[in-house]
Amino acid sequence: MKEPRGPRRQRNVPTISDVAAHAGVSPMTVSRVINAENNVRDETRRRVEEAIAALNYAPNAAARTLAGGDDIRIGLLHSNPSFAYLSEFLVGSLDQASRSNVHLVVEKCEDGGETAAVDHLLRGRIDGVVLPPPLSDSLPILKALEERGIPVVAVATGRAPEWALSVSIDDRQAAYDMTRHLAQLGHIRIGFITGNPNQTASAERLEGYRAALAEAGLSAGADLVADGMFTYRSGLDAAEQLLERDDPPTAIFAANDDMAAATVAIAHRKGLDVPGDLTVCGFDDTALATTIWPELTTIRQPVIEMSRQAVELLVRAIRSGKGAAMDRPHVLADYELIRRQSDAAPRRRPTARKPR
Template sequence: MPKRARQAGNAVTILDVARHAGVSPMTASRVINDNPNVGEAMRERVLASVKTLGYRPNLAGRSLRTSSTARIGVLYSNPSAAYLNQFMLGILEQSSLSGSQVLIEKCSGIRSQRAATQRLLDAGVDGVILPPPLCDSAQTLQELDERQIPTIAVATGAPQEGVGSVRIDDYQGARAMTRYLLDLGHRDIGFIKGDPKHTPSALRAAAFFDTMAEAGIQVPAEHVAQGMFTYRSGLAAAAELLKRKRRPTAIFSSNDDMAAATMAVAHGMGLRVPEELTVVGFDDTPVATTVWPELTTIHQPVTAMGRTAVTLMLEEIRRNRSGRPKAQVHQVMKYTLVKRQSSAPPAR
């Protein structure tokens, strides 16, 4: 059955266009913003949806203008598609409401970061939002600072002077999860670390070890494995933990992708979750409710963080255009421990 346009009177957003065309919000944004890095077939599909839905940018935020609409750059290299999609939903929702334009660039290594940053600068962006892990890239932050480009770092564990930020308290979130596992009765708890280049990884790990120590429990080295926030790294880390002679009764993974991988390894070994192994994660990305059983995790309001990042960025752009100093707002948002079916007391 063909998808129908919204009824008159309901504002059509870029997210509606993306859903109608069957593409990601980022692809829809690239087409609408006339980015050349989109295939012709994909471009035609999105433009057809724009025409069918009658999409028009929301111009309520035009008061931001001095000489042109605010152009916000987003530079990303996040390996978690689930996290990135949630984040971009917030970015695109808020930018549509404000009438601002979003330019998106992907990068990987240092050389790629420089090139992607330069493309944004050449395109005349008024500010740049950096989701993880680029929120902690000293090279990118320094380059943007030298160009006097307002910058918002999202989900950094180490907010810096001169750079606004949006984050949760990763340390307290990980403490809450560790306490929850201890309250269930678990003592042999395994832990999968995240990418060491991303500052929240260290905070989550520190919270786990500190909370275990407060409970009088020394975590053996064989109960700790290194991951990189990717599903593939989670497979290797979980296999390392679960093949030990002394297997943990619960595994706390530093993000949901690695937790999902842990459950896959457990299922492959014939271990029942949560009857024989409790698995918990962090972030509450869509994968948390698509795996079986559904994942107990720390909810990080990723979409709301994207919206907030745009709001803070627009204020920084206003201040920059009027010659006022940076506001340097550091917004800490609330986390929530979400209990689902992947956690239970240890088997007796």
């Protein structure tokens, strides 16, 4: 039978992260010094030893964690407006945490409270952090974690810093593929609903959309693009704008499933048949894509698998003590275009006769 764990440290007792911050190194480096490993420069070793003495730090399970033990605590900091996306991300993270025999600590970050959220999370002796979007693009959070020497895996970002690990897909190519698919169906006016401008995935998907239109010789005018924020509410407003145009699109590609579902709702409200009058496509293939009618044609971003890979990558980095110096610090996951019932060729309407 597994022995019960000893009492947890009091929060006013210095941790390995405190030593790392005091010495200006990573927690993995502190672990190497504690375990008398040879791959540490003399000057670095001296700074760590001085920090240990200054803080009166006593190595405990935290040091053994970084040396390869199983007492690892992974933080997951989230602030995703899409409940469907976050639910799938949590499923994968929790599953992999159980497989890897580590603890997963989930913390929500409120708008404007990035630094406070990081401080609160790290007070629980966190050995590494997984950042799903949009926080994977948050410069304040990434900077705060880098300064504290905490290993990080940024998920679904196109601009992961060199020191961090990452898991993502090729958002630009995926959006290009979907837009090209719509053009090949015969759609000439293809609308697009963007995502949150603070997320790199938004810009990547917009670029892919525009590239496919340019290749097909189709218009990519401003009247075909509406701003969204990856939320259902923003999708309602954006779809309303696009469908109120003098020459509305016959197909709308939304940058995530939440906004695509909102577009379907607006189409139904206006008496439009989907896909007879309007083709609607999404991105992510969350559970929402198959719980509305008609079911969404979408890009399958393997959210559950990506979150599993993120936890696995982070645990491996912590246990190996190599951090971002691993062989595969940046994982590119596969995506797939999934066709369901929400897309079709544009309906051909008879040309109106001129009055005699």
